[in-house]
Amino acid sequence: MGDVPLFNAIKVTIVWSTSFFSALIASLPPHPILYPEFNCRSKSSFVYRIGPNELSILDPDAIPAIHSSGSKCIKSAWYDVIAGPNPSLQTTRDRATHNRRRKLWEQAFSIKGFATVFDLALLADVSIALREYEYRISELVNELVAQLESLKSQPVNASLWFNFYSFDVMGDLAFGQSFDMMKNQEQHFALKLLQAGMAPLGILTPIPWILVILRKIPGAVNGLKMFTKYIENQAEIRQKNVPTRPDITSWLLKEEKGSKKATERQRRWLYGDTGLMIVAGSDTASAVITHVFYHLAKDPKLVTKLREELKTSLPNDSKFLCAIINETLRLHPPVPSGVLRQTPSAGLMIKNTFIPSGVTISTPTWSLSRLESAFPKANEFLPERWTSAPELLKNKAAFIPFSSVVSRIILHFDVSFGVGETGERLLKDTKDVFTLEVAPLYLNFVKRREVVT
Numbered sequence: 001m002g003d004v005p006l007f008n009a010i011k012v013t014i015v016w017s018t019s020f021f022s023a024l025i026a027s028l029p030p031h032p033i034l035y036p037e038f039n040c041r042s043k044s045s046f047v048y049r050i051g052p053n054e055l056s057i058l059d060p061d062a063i064p065a066i067h068s069s070g071s072k073c074i075k076s077a078w079y080d081v082i083a084g085p086n087p088s089l090q091t092t093r094d095r096a097t098h099n100r101r102r103k104l105w106e107q108a109f110s111i112k113g114f115a116t117v118f119d120l121a122l123l124a125d126v127s128i129a130l131r132e133y134e135y136r137i138s139e140l141v142n143e144l145v146a147q148l149e150s151l152k153s154q155p156v157n158a159s160l161w162f163n164f165y166s167f168d169v170m171g172d173l174a175f176g177q178s179f180d181m182m183k184n185q186e187q188h189f190a191l192k193l194l195q196a197g198m199a200p201l202g203i204l205t206p207i208p209w210i211l212v213i214l215r216k217i218p219g220a221v222n223g224l225k226m227f228t229k230y231i232e233n234q235a236e237i238r239q240k241n242v243p244t245r246p247d248i249t250s251w252l253l254k255e256e257k258g259s260k261k262a263t264e265r266q267r268r269w270l271y272g273d274t275g276l277m278i279v280a281g282s283d284t285a286s287a288v289i290t291h292v293f294y295h296l297a298k299d300p301k302l303v304t305k306l307r308e309e310l311k312t313s314l315p316n317d318s319k320f321l322c323a324i325i326n327e328t329l330r331l332h333p334p335v336p337s338g339v340l341r342q343t344p345s346a347g348l349m350i351k352n353t354f355i356p357s358g359v360t361i362s363t364p365t366w367s368l369s370r371l372e373s374a375f376p377k378a379n380e381f382l383p384e385r386w387t388s389a390p391e392l393l394k395n396k397a398a399f400i401p402f403s404s405v406v407s408r409i410i411l412h413f414d415v416s417f418g419v420g421e422t423g424e425r426l427l428k429d430t431k432d433v434f435t436l437e438v439a440p441l442y443l444n445f446v447k448r449r450e451v452v453t
Contacts, residue, residue, distance in 0.1 A: 046059040047059075047350065047355075050206075051206055053358070054206070054359070054360040054361070055362075056361075057361055057363050058367055059350070059368075060371065061351070062351075063368075066363060067363070072348070073344060073348065074095070074342050074344070075092075075340070075341060075342065076340035076342040076360045077093075078208045078340045078360070079092070079093055079340075080093065081208040081209065081211050081212060083272060084215065086232070086269075086271040086275065087269055087272045088269070088273045088275060090276050090280070101269070104251055104252065105273075136172050136173065136245070140168055140178065141165075141405050143168075143183070144161070144164075144165045144405065144409070145412050145413075147161070147182050149413075149445070149447055151445070153444055153447070155443065155444055157441065158290055158442070158443040159290045159426070159438045159439065159440050159441045160440070162286040162290050162293075163181075163187075163191065163282070163286040164182045164185075164187075165182060165286070166282040166283075166285040166289070167181055167188065167191055168181050168182055169285075172247075173248055174277040175249055176244070176246075176249075177243065179191075190230055190234075193223060193226050193227040194278065195223075195437060196222070196224070197227030197228070198433045198434060199223060199433050199437070200214075200221050201433055202431060202432050202434060205434065231271055231274050231275040232271045235249070235270050235271050235274040238253075239270075248277060252269075252273050252274070253270070279435065283435045284335070284435055287334050287435065287438050288325070288334055289405060290426070290438050291328045291331070291332040292324060293406075293409075293415060293443060294423045294426055296324075296410065297423070300416075302324065303410060303414075306318070306320055306321055306410060309321070310407055310411060315407035315408075319386075320383060320387060321406060321407060322386065323383035323387045326383070327382065327383045327385065327386060330369045330375065331369060331381060332436075333365040333366055334435055334436055335434065336436065337362065337364055337365070337432055337434070338365045338368075339362065340360055343355050343361060344357060345358075375392065375393065376392050377392060413447060413448060414444075414445075414446045415445055417442070417443060421441070421442040421443070425440060425441070426438070426440070
């Protein structure tokens with residue numbers, strides 16, 4: 001890889017992301033020294049060597065070769081390290097195992113899956129079971145609205161409250177019971193453990209092998225150890241207590257019950273997938289919702305246009321709401337540094353660059369989303385690029401999971417920045433710890449005179 005340019009980090013004096021060299025490419029936010037240099041260099045080269053055996057690839061056209069289902073690349077050894085003793089759907093590197101576990105997860109969200117795990121023979125319409133998830137989410141959205149209304153229009157830390165909401169949702173869907181963080185108006189200790197457990201991943205991603213050593217040292221990475229232990233205990237409690245309503249864990253437990261003898265390995269899979277549900281379902285969702293409302297509070301014209309469309313469209317059918325969420329995901333991706341892959345034994349050809357076998361590669365999502373070649377006016381928040389201005393969208397990637405809570409709040413409240421709040425702290429102090437550790441954002445939620453439900 002001698003002909004691959006080494007990313008020049010010497011001139012960078014401050015990097016707000018907690019990740020090391022890999023996060024320089026996906027730094028949050030762009031440092032005034034780093035970002036102009038990045039723009040200049042990206043015009044002449046798209047592959048950067050950011051470690052002895054690690055490359056960062058800054059080209060949207062490389063994504064299919066690296067991340068598609070047909071790619072020969074595999075997950076890097078980093079996943080073995082972060083998994084520790086408990087593998088999960090996310091961390092397994094074996095394709096056959098991943099495909100088998102993925103089918104298990106898919107069944108948890110299917111009508112057939114519900115009918116198999118729970119006795120739904122008396123239901124006239126089996127689809128009612130699948131709608132159970134949506135109904136329970138709607139209940140928690142209502143609770144969030146009620147709690148925000150009870151705060152009497154005073155500035156609230158929206159980052160924290162959206163974390164409360166997403167964590168309560170995941171507790172309900174994963175384990176059949178909420179963590180009651182919105183009800184108690186305070187962080188559940190599990191959320192504190194999650195934040196402490198995720199922090200080392202940002203710092204140690206470039207040198208994952210050291211995490212193996214730290215796990216063996218008393219007192220080191222205690223947050224990660226405690227979060228792992230909490231997850232294991234939570235899985236054991238759920239196994240002993242069958243909920244009255246369907247949950248995702250029911251399917252994970254079904255595989256174990258279907259075996260003649262549950263093995264220690266199967267139990268470890270249960271622990272790992274339990275942790276995955278909490279991290280993927282709560283941490284990433286709250287980050288996206290927070291940034292959505294940052295942009296809505298910053299630009300009231302977006303709110304006016306959105307409300308107008310919601311008068312005649314359901315949230316899931318609202319093209320402009322989908323566009324706002326897509327644009328938020330583009331500018332504030334929940335996993336900003338991207339995910340790590342390893343090149344296959346035959347190596348990998350990206351355009352005219354050959355990458356040897358066994359090299360760790362990544363496609364930094366945060367930086368790719370700001371390429372002018374893919375997104376003209378890349379640093380501007382322009383939802384229209386997903387609807388009426390396709391000329392502003394040259395590489396499309398859509399994902400729309402948060403329409404319910406956004407529409408419900410924006411129809412119920414006028415949202416604005418709190419006194420002294422500009423959103424600058426959110427953009428500058430949010431950290432990359434593999435997912436996002438979102439900085440505070442203080443917003444006013446004032447009940448509208450004419451509430452639309």
